[in-house]
Amino acid sequence: MAIIVAGKLTIKSGSRDEFIEKSCEATLQARENEACDDFSVSPDPIDLNRVNIYEKWKSRSALDAFRGSGPESDIFSLVVCFDVNEYEINT
Template sequence: MIIVAGEIDVKPGQRDAFIEGSLDAVRAARAHPDCQIFSVAPDPIEADRVTILEQWSSMDALDAFRADGPENSLTSLITAARVRQHELGQTTLD
């Protein structure tokens, strides 16, 4: 299992535009059979920050999505990013 998680800071006043611009990627990821979680959400305290959370079944699935995913023109809105990728063994909390 692959987890991608972290924070992205955007230019002042651009958080809503960043989230709106991310919707195609969110929809595409959630439609992918190997994506369990994909979220781009506003931080509840920091006005110019979004939180990223993704969960994929494998690195191959994530790589395939990134290769075929929608083009992202949001890079110019980003001022800082602290996003990490983690590979985990299968675990459940049932």
């Protein structure tokens, strides 16, 4: 079973580029993790305050371990609201 994390974040007006930049370290760490199949934090091409999230992990335990060890950051102070869901898929 794999875990997909997907959705969108609404970022404070004018802060999207800062959010993307602050996401780079976590993105690099995730992609270097052998239990991570994909990890992306992307600016929406239409909405200047939206960021799209996509992650694919080999297991729930791998995702939970990454969340517990990710880089420290005040990145979520830039988030106004989020709509992100997790999906378990059989591979």
